[in-house]
Amino acid sequence: MSVAQSPPPRLQMRGITKRYPGVVANNHIDLDVKAGEIHALLGENGAGKTTLMNVLFGLARPDEGEILLDGQPVQIADPADAIARGIGMVHQHFMLIPVLTVAENILLGAETMANPIFLDRREARRRITELGKRFGFEIDPDARVGSLSVGWQQRVEILKALYRQARILVLDEPTAVLTPQETVEIFAVLRRLAAEGQSIIFISHKLYEVLEIADRITVIRRGEVVGTRQPSQTNEDELAELMVGREVQLAVERGTSHPAEPVLTIENLKVRSDRGQEAVRDVSFSVRAGEILGIAGVAGNGQDELIEAITGLRRSAGGTVSLTGQDITSWSVRERREHGLGYVPGDRQKYGLVLGFPISDNLVLTQYYNRPFARGIQREDAAIEKWARDRIEQFDIRTPSWAASAGNLSGGNQQKVIVAREFSRDLKALVLDQPTRGLDVGSIEFIHKQAIRKRDDGTGILLVSAELDEILELSDRIAVMYRGEIVALVDGRPTANKEEIGLLMATGGRAPAEQPPNGGTSGQTETATDMPVKGAKS
Amino acid sequence: MISRPRSYVGLLVVPALSILLALLVASVIIIASSLIGPEKKINLLLPLVAYRSLLAGSFGNFKGIANTIVAATPLMLTGLAVGVGLKAGLFNIGATGQVLMGGFAASLTGVLLTGASPWIAIPAALLVGMLAGALAGFIPGFLKAFTGAHEVVTTIMLNALVQLLVSGLVNDVFRAPGFSFARTAPVGNAELTGVAGTNLHFGVIFALVCIPISYWLLWRTTVGFEIRAVGANPTAALYAGMKPRRTMMLTMSICGAFAGLAGAIEVLRLGYYPAVFGTSIGFDGITVALLGQSHPFGIMLSALLLGAMRAGAPLMQIQARVPVEIIDVIQGIILIFLAAEIVVRKIFRLRTPQEGTGELQTITRTYGEKVVG
Numbered sequence: 001m002s003v004a005q006s007p008p009p010r011l012q013m014r015g016i017t018k019r020y021p022g023v024v025a026n027n028h029i030d031l032d033v034k035a036g037e038i039h040a041l042l043g044e045n046g047a048g049k050t051t052l053m054n055v056l057f058g059l060a061r062p063d064e065g066e067i068l069l070d071g072q073p074v075q076i077a078d079p080a081d082a083i084a085r086g087i088g089m090v091h092q093h094f095m096l097i098p099v100l101t102v103a104e105n106i107l108l109g110a111e112t113m114a115n116p117i118f119l120d121r122r123e124a125r126r127r128i129t130e131l132g133k134r135f136g137f138e139i140d141p142d143a144r145v146g147s148l149s150v151g152w153q154q155r156v157e158i159l160k161a162l163y164r165q166a167r168i169l170v171l172d173e174p175t176a177v178l179t180p181q182e183t184v185e186i187f188a189v190l191r192r193l194a195a196e197g198q199s200i201i202f203i204s205h206k207l208y209e210v211l212e213i214a215d216r217i218t219v220i221r222r223g224e225v226v227g228t229r230q231p232s233q234t235n236e237d238e239l240a241e242l243m244v245g246r247e248v249q250l251a252v253e254r255g256t257s258h259p260a261e262p263v264l265t266i267e268n269l270k271v272r273s274d275r276g277q278e279a280v281r282d283v284s285f286s287v288r289a290g291e292i293l294g295i296a297g298v299a300g301n302g303q304d305e306l307i308e309a310i311t312g313l314r315r316s317a318g319g320t321v322s323l324t325g326q327d328i329t330s331w332s333v334r335e336r337r338e339h340g341l342g343y344v345p346g347d348r349q350k351y352g353l354v355l356g357f358p359i360s361d362n363l364v365l366t367q368y369y370n371r372p373f374a375r376g377i378q379r380e381d382a383a384i385e386k387w388a389r390d391r392i393e394q395f396d397i398r399t400p401s402w403a404a405s406a407g408n409l410s411g412g413n414q415q416k417v418i419v420a421r422e423f424s425r426d427l428k429a430l431v432l433d434q435p436t437r438g439l440d441v442g443s444i445e446f447i448h449k450q451a452i453r454k455r456d457d458g459t460g461i462l463l464v465s466a467e468l469d470e471i472l473e474l475s476d477r478i479a480v481m482y483r484g485e486i487v488a489l490v491d492g493r494p495t496a497n498k499e500e501i502g503l504l505m506a507t508g509g510r511a512p513a514e515q516p517p518n519g520g521t522s523g524q525t526e527t528a529t530d531m532p533v534k535g536a537k538s
Numbered sequence: 539m540i541s542r543p544r545s546y547v548g549l550l551v552v553p554a555l556s557i558l559l560a561l562l563v564a565s566v567i568i569i570a571s572s573l574i575g576p577e578k579k580i581n582l583l584l585p586l587v588a589y590r591s592l593l594a595g596s597f598g599n600f601k602g603i604a605n606t607i608v609a610a611t612p613l614m615l616t617g618l619a620v621g622v623g624l625k626a627g628l629f630n631i632g633a634t635g636q637v638l639m640g641g642f643a644a645s646l647t648g649v650l651l652t653g654a655s656p657w658i659a660i661p662a663a664l665l666v667g668m669l670a671g672a673l674a675g676f677i678p679g680f681l682k683a684f685t686g687a688h689e690v691v692t693t694i695m696l697n698a699l700v701q702l703l704v705s706g707l708v709n710d711v712f713r714a715p716g717f718s719f720a721r722t723a724p725v726g727n728a729e730l731t732g733v734a735g736t737n738l739h740f741g742v743i744f745a746l747v748c749i750p751i752s753y754w755l756l757w758r759t760t761v762g763f764e765i766r767a768v769g770a771n772p773t774a775a776l777y778a779g780m781k782p783r784r785t786m787m788l789t790m791s792i793c794g795a796f797a798g799l800a801g802a803i804e805v806l807r808l809g810y811y812p813a814v815f816g817t818s819i820g821f822d823g824i825t826v827a828l829l830g831q832s833h834p835f836g837i838m839l840s841a842l843l844l845g846a847m848r849a850g851a852p853l854m855q856i857q858a859r860v861p862v863e864i865i866d867v868i869q870g871i872i873l874i875f876l877a878a879e880i881v882v883r884k885i886f887r888l889r890t891p892q893e894g895t896g897e898l899q900t901i902t903r904t905y906g907e908k909v910v911g
Contacts, residue, residue: 313776334779343777351777354770365767365778369760377759 008071010035010199011056011168016065018051025051027223028065033168038190038200040214042207044243044440045411048223049203053170057089058082088161092173094153098146103128105145106160131162136192151182155189162198169193170201175209179298180468180502187213205243205440207236208469219243244442252448254493255456257476262286263460264310264341264429269319271305279305281484282319287429287460292451294463294475294492298505302484303464304346307433310462311343312336324428337366340428344418344435346464348411352418355407359399360388362406363421395420396446412443419447429460436470448474468505472496482508549831553840555882556829556875561589564868568860588858595853596846602853604736608807610845611745612637615800616823617830617837618752619675619793623689624832625756626789627769632678632693633797634820635700636671640798641805641815642704643670646712648725648806659728664744664802671798672791674700679790683783689790697820708813720813730806741803746838748796753834755792765789797823825869828876844869 009032018026026048033039043049054060056067058076066073069085076082079089096105107124114120125141132138137155145156154174161169171190175183190213194200204210210217211231218228219242227242240248264287271280279302287293297303308314310321312333320329328336337343345351353362364373364384372383388402397416399409406414415435422430432451436444451474455461465471471478475492480501487508490496503509565585572581596606616633623630644667651659678692705720714723730739756762767775768785775782800819805811826844830836847869851862875882882888 311777332779332781333776337779345777350771350773352774354767354774356770357767361763365774368763374760377761379758379760379763381758 007035008068009033010070012068012071013052013056014066014068016052016055016062016067018048018055018060018062024223026055026062029220029223029225031218031225033199033201035167035199036194036197037215038194038202038213040202040204040210040217041220042204042210042217042239042243043220044205044442045438046440047220047243049220050172051223052220053089053172053201053203056082056170057087083164083166086165086167088158088164088166088169090154090157090161090169090171090174092176094157096145096153096156099144101142101144102139102148102156102159103141105156106141106163110164127163128159131159135162135189135196137189149182150177151179151185154178154186158189158193166198168199168201170203172203173205174202175204175206177299179506180498181506183209207239207243210239211236221245240441244440248441248445251473252445252452254452254474254476257291257455259288259291259476260458261289263289263324264462265320265322266306266310267320267322269306269309269321270317271302271309271314272317273302273305278317279484280309280316283481283484283486284319285479285486285489287462289428289460290455290458291476292455292461292463292474292492294465294471294478295481295486296465296468296471296478296501296505297481299466301481303433303481305484306481307343307346307431307462307464310431311341340426342422342425342427342430342459344415344422344430344432346433346437348414348418353406353414356405358403359392359397359406359409359417360384360402362417363388363391366421367425391417391420391424394424395450412439415439415443415447419450423450423454427454427459429462430454432461432463432465434465434467435463436465436467444470468498468502472498472501480504480509549833549836551888552879552882553829553831553836553876555886556872557843559875559882559885560868560871561585563871564864567867568864571860571864584858584860588854588860588864591854591857592847592850594857595850597850598853601736602849604738605849606842606846607742608737608739608845609848610841611742612800612804612817612819613822613826613841613844614745614838615748615796615803616819617826617841618748618823618834619671619797619800619827620823621827621830621832621834621837622752622756622765622796623789623793624827625762625769626765626785627772628679628682628786628789628793629690630675630678630693630790630793630797631690631824632674632696632794632820633800633823634817635693635697636674636794636797637801637804637817637820638700638704638815639674639794639801640667640671641801642707642811643667643798644728644802645722645725645805645811648728649712649723651728652724652726654727656727659726660730660740660806663725663728663806664741664799667802667805668795668798671801672795674798675790675792675794676787679787682790683786704811704815705813708811712811713813714810722811724810725806728806729809730803739803739807741806744799745803748799749834749838752796756834761788822869825873825876829872 011033013029013031016026016029017024029048029052031052041049041052051060055062056076058078058081067076068074074085076085097108103121103124106128107119112120112124112127114123128141129138139152139155139159145153148156158169174186178186190200190202202210202214214231216228216230217234217239219226219239221243229239266286267284269280269283270278273279283306285293295303305314309316312331316329320327322328323336323339323341326339328339349355354365361384364387367373368379373380373387385402391397392399392402395416397420398413406417409417435447435451439447451461463471463474472493478490478492478496478501479486480488482505488504490501568585568588569580569582572584573579594602596602616637619633619636620630644663647663647666648659651662674696678689678696681687681692682689708722709720712722713720730741732739756766764775764780764785767778767780768782772782797820804817804819805815822844826837826840829840830838847865851865854860855862
């Protein structure tokens with residue numbers, strides 16, 4: 001970059017302060033982004049990244065501070081104003097209409113008109129194709145968005161911003177829904193965009209990613225900038241410490257496992273999805289006592305159905321599930337639980353908690369009918385309260401009271417409530433579904449440590465996660481699930497190879513699948529496009 | 539951000555303000571009604587006169603108070619019939635049908651036990667009424683659990699069904715001879731007669747006992763825990779090993795039993811079952827439950843309030859010449875303000891609670907949703 005006679009940065013945010021009742025979400029935040037720069041914004045959930053971007057996008061008005069574009073102070077009134085000034089936002093959850101074409105989605109809200117009544121579709125298509133060519137990801141404007149893979153849908157979102165002549169692109173956790181391969185591809189796209197002079201703000205809480213993609217990294221903690229680093233001068237440990245404010249053990253000591261007899265055995269299991277399709281096809285494996293078996297796979301490849309069949313929430317269409325040698329295939333959820341099966345659900349707000357209930361009730365949600373929590377049908381409030389106090393202390397749940405509603409807790413503390421409930425029993429087998437999704441580094445560390453401890457107590461753990469890194473970090477063995485089948489079962493680290501597993505997740509180990517809908521001028525292979533887009537449900 | 543659990547004061551604010559607003563709006567209507575009164579001119583003081591006589595009629599003397607309690611008795615029960623259902627995420631609009639079932643069954647029991655002593659006849663008739671109401675509640679509960687049919691639709695249809703079925707039976711099979719209109723034979727010793735020169739009767743005790751029992755059931759038992767968990771988050775209840783379908787059927791049966799008891803009390807008070815048993819207590823239960831925030835003690839208070847208005851209305855009509863129908867108007871406006879809670883919060887600049895699904899959300903939320911389990 002030629003920064004001899006440096007022009008003013010494309011974007012400067014100076015002393016941005018935003019207060020909400022009781023909190024200072026942003027406290028004198030300074031951020032500057034140069035033309036052609038990829039600037040990562042790193043911080044835990046609730047650190048103030050979103051508030052800062054809302055200020056930039058005109059969704060929130062700062063109490064103090066100013067925003068300068070190319071050195072000129074500006075007032076951003078609302079999102080329309082932000083777009084007009086060349087700021088584009090790509091949300092984590094795509095704002096696309098699946099039944100419309102790429103061109104129609106892009107035009108929505110920024111219609112190119114031939115005359116006051118009709119759209120100029122030809123001109124729109126021409127511009128979309130041209131933009132794609134220029135930035136290296138040509139796409140068929142007439143493809144239906146619903147038929148595109150998640151990775152390509154994201155590119156449509158980026159095109160949407162570019163079509164509106166964005167010069168500053170904000171990407172909110174863009175890799176959360178992508179496979180490792182898709183992540184590599186989107187990084188290539190971002191680098192190309194930067195090379196063409198785009199400024200990119202890349203929001204993430206994944207350390208290795210920002211180190212890989214960013215030119216500079218600004219770390220935010222509790223609404224304040226705690227440091228700006230260049231990737232070459234820092235490392236994951238330092239960034240984590242900046243982010244959390246204390247030293248963090250990023251990779252938990254997994255130690256050696258001592259697997260014993262199988263506790264959870266799945267044989268020829270077949271499960272149908274809600275739509276009646278075979279989501280789990282003839283799957284067999286077993287989890288041994290004292291080991292963690294990780295199931296890697298892109299979301300929507302049958303993991304949900306598999307877990308539901310194991311935990312009893314869904315009937316299987318064939319095959320058996322056994323727990324310590326007993327066939328539990330037709331048992332109820334409660335019978336399975338009483339026999340020593342624990343379950344941390346992937347969607348903690350939908351399945352794991354009753355948000356309106358106090359923490360204490362949530363901590364006994366699965367055992368409320370047992371002594372000492374009940375005597376006959378009468379609840380024993382004193383016992384429930386004591387249990388809650390103990391769990392809160394032991395699992396470090398941050399709350400002023402056991403009587404506070406679960407809905408008032410942060411995501412990390414909500415998950416701790418579930419973990420406290422499920423881990424505080426004698427278990428034979430434990431199913432962990434996305435146990436750390438959306439959590440901050442500190443909570444992830446805590447939950448990983450608890451899982452290892454439970455393993456060392458002799459529980460067989462089945463871990464399902466869309467985060468390959470989490471699978472690699474915790475698992476003693478790794479199964480890769482692709483389109484309802486286990487396509488590979490390999491040993492965990494140190495022998496496991498991330499790239500290899502990533503490829504298996506994306507292709508199932510078969511020959512590269514079909515090309516992207518435009519014929520693939522980007523030269524990259526793309527995974528099958530009919531994969532259910534299920535991604536993030538949190 | 540962490541807040542304390544919703545306090546009782548917080549629960550009372552919106553209902554209290556809704557009542558206040560409803561009285562204000564009704565004042566305007568009362569003032570307008572003075573135009574069609576005997577003097578044919580605007581009387582700005584008329585609302586005060588009307589409300590004063592309403593108060594005098596309902597709480598002015600012992601007899602008034604007794605009338606208030608008697609009018610509130612069935613409302614408490616139908617209030618519970620709706621309120622307990624809301625706790626389980628079920629909107630029971632079928633209280634009307636359950637009331638008729640309960641009343642009809644109780645009247646037949648009374649006829650059957652004509653010779654028995656009141657100590658046997660009354661409890662037996664009330665119990666049979668409750669069971670009949672529970673059956674009428676069980677049907678929509680069963681349909682919801684096993685076919686997914688929404689209880690709002692099925693209970694409305696059942697209301698019409700029960701009404702026509704029962705009046706058909708009274709007109710034909712069970713018609714007592716010797717009366718100028720279709721009715722059943724007298725219930726005999728099962729009749730709930732007033733005591734101590736007032737309208738107070740033994741049924742009041744049964745209704746009052748139901749209030750603490752439902753509180754105990756909902757908050758002190760594992761069954762109530764299941765009801766509330768299924769209502770607040772059915773998928774989490776399922777995950778936790780509860781049986782939402784069973785809980786739904788059980789809850790609807792309990793609701794029906796409360797409504798059935800209300801109907802039994804009303805019919806036994808009357809002494810027979812008329813072919814057309816016109817009563818609004820079923821639908822009034824919805825107002826009572828929402829005004830009482832589905833809390834048993836709240837339901838008791840709001841039933842007393844509505845009962846007082848019913849009991850005081852005749853005196854208001856005599857003294858202020860404001861028609862008794864204004865009570866229905868006030869009740870309707872209260873319901874509107876409760877339903878439009880957000881409007882009330884805007885008017886009084888109250889902060890909206892962050893979490894928790896209120897009773898009204900339950901009503902709309904479950905519509906068209908697949909039943910879990």
